[in-house]
Amino acid sequence: MGNRVRFAPSPTGHLHIGGLRTALFNYLFAKKYGGSFILRIEDTDEERSTAASTQAIFDGLLWAQLTWDEGPMPNGEVKGAYGPYYQAQRAQEGVYQKFIDQLLAEDKAYQCYCTPQELEAMRTQQQANKLPPRYDGRCRRLTGEQKEAFKAQGRKPVIRFKMPKEGETKFTDLIRGEVSFANKDLYDLVIQKASGIPTYNFAVVVDDHLMEMTHVIRGDDHISNTPAQIQLYRALGWAHPIMAHLSMIHGPDGTKLSKRHGDTSVIEYKKQGYLPQALINYLALLGWSTPDSQQLFAPGELEQKFDIAGCQKSPAVFDPVKLQWMNGEYIRGLSKDALYEAAKPFIDEAGFAAGADTERLKDIVALEQEKYKTLKEIPDLISFFYADVTFDEAAVEKVFKQPTAKAALEAAIAKYEALDSFTEQPLEEAARAAAKESGLKAGQIFHPARVAVSGRTNGPTLFKMLEYMGKDMVLKRMRAALGLTV
Ligand code: GLU
Numbered sequence: 001m002g003n004r005v006r007f008a009p010s011p012t013g014h015l016h017i018g019g020l021r022t023a024l025f026n027y028l029f030a031k032k033y034g035g036s037f038i039l040r041i042e043d044t045d046e047e048r049s050t051a052a053s054t055q056a057i058f059d060g061l062l063w064a065q066l067t068w069d070e071g072p073m074p075n076g077e078v079k080g081a082y083g084p085y086y087q088a089q090r091a092q093e094g095v096y097q098k099f100i101d102q103l104l105a106e107d108k109a110y111q112c113y114c115t116p117q118e119l120e121a122m123r124t125q126q127q128a129n130k131l132p133p134r135y136d137g138r139c140r141r142l143t144g145e146q147k148e149a150f151k152a153q154g155r156k157p158v159i160r161f162k163m164p165k166e167g168e169t170k171f172t173d174l175i176r177g178e179v180s181f182a183n184k185d186l187y188d189l190v191i192q193k194a195s196g197i198p199t200y201n202f203a204v205v206v207d208d209h210l211m212e213m214t215h216v217i218r219g220d221d222h223i224s225n226t227p228a229q230i231q232l233y234r235a236l237g238w239a240h241p242i243m244a245h246l247s248m249i250h251g252p253d254g255t256k257l258s259k260r261h262g263d264t265s266v267i268e269y270k271k272q273g274y275l276p277q278a279l280i281n282y283l284a285l286l287g288w289s290t291p292d293s294q295q296l297f298a299p300g301e302l303e304q305k306f307d308i309a310g311c312q313k314s315p316a317v318f319d320p321v322k323l324q325w326m327n328g329e330y331i332r333g334l335s336k337d338a339l340y341e342a343a344k345p346f347i348d349e350a351g352f353a354a355g356a357d358t359e360r361l362k363d364i365v366a367l368e369q370e371k372y373k374t375l376k377e378i379p380d381l382i383s384f385f386y387a388d389v390t391f392d393e394a395a396v397e398k399v400f401k402q403p404t405a406k407a408a409l410e411a412a413i414a415k416y417e418a419l420d421s422f423t424e425q426p427l428e429e430a431a432r433a434a435a436k437e438s439g440l441k442a443g444q445i446f447h448p449a450r451v452a453v454s455g456r457t458n459g460p461t462l463f464k465m466l467e468y469m470g471k472d473m474v475l476k477r478m479r480a481a482l483g484l485t486v
Contacts, residue, residue, distance in 0.1 A: 003035030011053035014265030015060035028306035039071030060266035111157035112139035113150035134187035159192040169227035174244035181227035247287040273376030278330035286316040350379035352387040367460040389455040406485035427463040452481035
């Protein structure tokens with residue numbers, strides 16, 4: 001059987017950068033070593049799980065093109081033979097209950113009737129005694145009578161697992177090497193809530209076993225759960241999958257990645273004009289590298305080169321500037337058609353090019369391809385080809401207030417009115433001739449011409465821009481701009 005790995009998000013919010021990185025490493029692992037990438041929705045938190053979050057997970061993964069071999073599909077269908085892939089549904093179908101019953105029957109788990117107030121009082125007492133706050137196991141040995149008395153008070157029990165108190169729990173992590181935890185630091189964790197729903201730590205063990213996962217690749221924030229999970233595997237008589245904990249992602253200031261570092265939802269990156277392939281390339285390097293520190297990967301190359309041995313233990317630093325650079329690299333690598341397709345939603349949203357000639361629009365979008373860092377910048381950079389010119393005040397001040405600006409525009413207008421072939425080279429030659437004949441420097445014509453047609457001092461190469469704008473628009477704008485000169 002091939003490897004089986006999973007991405008197991010809890011649908012309690014957006015799919016974030018860290019989640020997508022975990023999904024990606026599992027995906028790459030499955031592709032590299034031959035295996036299946038499985039999506040499982042861990043919706044055991046009844047209060048915080050939402051259908052909208054599950055949808056956001058689907059949307060984010062599909063946009064990033066991390067397609068899963070098994071799991072729930074957005075259209076309600078299910079792929080794979082190990083379903084259901086929603087834990088809430090598995091709980092309803094009784095998947096976990098028999099293992100809870102097994103642990104109870106073998107005296108490896110017990111009913112705990114403590115109320116939240118009692119647990120709180122226990123914690124306060126422990127803190128006062130400078131002890132680490134954790135469940136003290138007081139319900140481990142309740143008599144039948146005590147249980148009946150609690151039940152008579154209307155208390156509903158949770159089920160706790162009897163954690164060993166002595167010795168160590170060790171495991172070999174593919175990334176971190178030998179890891180060991182002292183069992184005295186573990187505690188009798190709740191494995192089933194009073195509602196009958198299993199907790200994360202229990203459900204994850206049962207499902208990874210029943211779904212025959214060979215490897216568990218997840219964020220380092222879960223490493224402290226691993227010894228407890230390993231104890232559960234042992235208690236249930238199962239071997240545990242091979243563990244691999246990915247380094248944490250930090251912001252440039254060295255603290256855990258948060259919203260202010262750019263840890264927004266994956267779909268927000270789509271909205272900000274990132275290409276999925278650029279984001280994926282960037283995320284692949286958050287905690288992994290090739291021996292020669294390769295930065296950019298051709299399509300399909302990551303799947304080949306990914307190697308779990310190249311994953312690092314130390315935190316990876318999320319650098320939005322590098323991500324933006326990489327996005328620019330990917331934008332530059334697009335064909336003219338692909339660039340247009342990628343930019344289209346942004347241009348459509350801006351609205352000014354509705355009904356425009358597509359082939360011309362493609363040329364216009366490609367004019368400044370070298371410069372774009374995100375797709376979102378494109379509409380503003382090309383808007384003046386379609387919408388009315390909005391003059392940048394500083395440009396007007398700097399260029400049109402020159403005493404030569406008026407004469408320069410008049411000379412250019414005269415040449416361009418007479419020009420039949422309104423294409424790049426003749427446009428440039430005519431402008432140079434106009435300068436010469438009026439005793440001006442070339443720049444003294446070029447700058448006012450640029451501001452007149454675009455309102456800006458920067459933009460695409462001037463004569464290409466004039467060519468794509470066309471004679472009528474160029475002349476109309478140049479004549480109108482005369483009114484702004486002194
Ligand atoms: N459901 C867990 C989470 O969203 C992941 C569990 C795991 O990978 O073991 O953090």
